[in-house]
Amino acid sequence: MRKNEEKIKIIRSSLALQKNSKKMLAQGKSIGLVPTMGALHKGHVSLIKKSVKDNDITIVSIFVNPVQFGANEDFAKYPRRLLADAKLCGEAGASIVFAPQPNDMYPFPLQTFVHNPALESLYCGAYRPGHFAGVLSVVAKLFNIAAPSKAYFGEKDFQQLHLIRKMACDLNFPVKIIGAKTIREKNGLAMSSRNEYLSLEERVAAGSIYAGFLAAKKLHGQGVVSVAKLKSVVKEIIERASGKVQYVEIVNKNDLMPVRAKVLKKAVVLVACHFGKTRLIDHVEL
Ligand code: PAF
Numbered sequence: 001m002r003k004n005e006e007k008i009k010i011i012r013s014s015l016a017l018q019k020n021s022k023k024m025l026a027q028g029k030s031i032g033l034v035p036t037m038g039a040l041h042k043g044h045v046s047l048i049k050k051s052v053k054d055n056d057i058t059i060v061s062i063f064v065n066p067v068q069f070g071a072n073e074d075f076a077k078y079p080r081r082l083l084a085d086a087k088l089c090g091e092a093g094a095s096i097v098f099a100p101q102p103n104d105m106y107p108f109p110l111q112t113f114v115h116n117p118a119l120e121s122l123y124c125g126a127y128r129p130g131h132f133a134g135v136l137s138v139v140a141k142l143f144n145i146a147a148p149s150k151a152y153f154g155e156k157d158f159q160q161l162h163l164i165r166k167m168a169c170d171l172n173f174p175v176k177i178i179g180a181k182t183i184r185e186k187n188g189l190a191m192s193s194r195n196e197y198l199s200l201e202e203r204v205a206a207g208s209i210y211a212g213f214l215a216a217k218k219l220h221g222q223g224v225v226s227v228a229k230l231k232s233v234v235k236e237i238i239e240r241a242s243g244k245v246q247y248v249e250i251v252n253k254n255d256l257m258p259v260r261a262k263v264l265k266k267a268v269v270l271v272a273c274h275f276g277k278t279r280l281i282d283h284v285e286l
Helices: 003-007 014-026 042-054 082-091 131-146 158-170 193-197 200-205 207-221 227-240
Strands: 009-011 031-036 057-062 096-098 150-154 176-180 244-252 267-275 278-285
Touching: 009 014, 014 031, 014 057, 014 096, 014 131, 031 042, 031 131, 042 057, 042 082, 042 150, 042 176, 057 082, 057 131, 082 096, 096 131, 131 150, 131 158, 150 158, 158 176, 158 267, 193 278, 200 207, 200 267, 207 227, 207 267, 207 278, 227 244, 227 267
Parallel strands: 009 096, 031 057, 031 150, 057 096, 150 176
Antiparallel strands: 244 267, 267 278
C-alpha cells in the first residue's frame, strides 16, 4: 500500500472541507482540485496524477450534481461507487475525497446561477437546456469550498472546459484551469463514465466517432477546408456504424464560435451522438 492510500480522507461536509482548505492554505500548502461526478476511469486518474505532481494537496470532488441534469436525463442511474472511487483516488496519490450529499451542497433550492448566455445554448447546450448553468454554478461553488489554486478538467468535455475557463477569467477566480488530453480506448472511443451504459456491440460501434475524426483530419490535411464536406464525412462514418448523430459542428478553437464555410484557422470538430440509448460526446482538433 502506498503512503497516500493510507491517508485518503473522505470529507462529506462542505463546511468541513472549507475549514480544512483554510488550514492547509495557512500552512502554505498548495491545493489542486479535480472535480468529478465519480465512476472514475483512467481519464480521471490522469487528472489526479497531474494534480498530485503540481500541488501539495489534491482534493477530488465526487458529486453527481443534480442541477446539471435535465428532467429526462440519467441523474438517477448515473453510476455511484464512492468506496471504489476513493480507493482509486488514494492509489493515484490524492489526499482528500470530497463527497457531499445534495442537501449539503444545496440546503435550499439554488436561486443564484452562473450563466454564459453567449455559449450555454450552443452545441450540447441546445440539447441540454440549463446544463451548463448547472455545471458552472457547481464548479463555482466547488472553487469557493475547496479554495484550489489549480483545477483539472478533461478536454473531452470541450465546451464545458471552455466555459469553465471563461468563468474563471470573467469572474476573477484565483484558480488556474488545467485541461488534460482525452484518454481513449484501443478503438479510439473516448473514456467516459457513461461508456458503462454501452453494450459490448455499442462500445465497438462507438469507435466510429474516432474513425470519423481521423477521416476528417486526413481530408483536412489534404487541403479540404469545406465545413460541409468535413462535417458530412464524420456524420456518415458514425451513421454507418448505427450511431444517431445529434450534431457535428466545426468551431473556432479559441472562442467556440461556429466556422461557417471554410476551415481557415485552428478549428475543432465537436460531436454528440447516441449509440443505443447512450449519449456520447467527443471532439478533435483539425
Ligand atoms: O465533467 C464533470 O464530471 C462535471 O460536469 C463536473 C465538472 C464535475 C461538474 O459537476
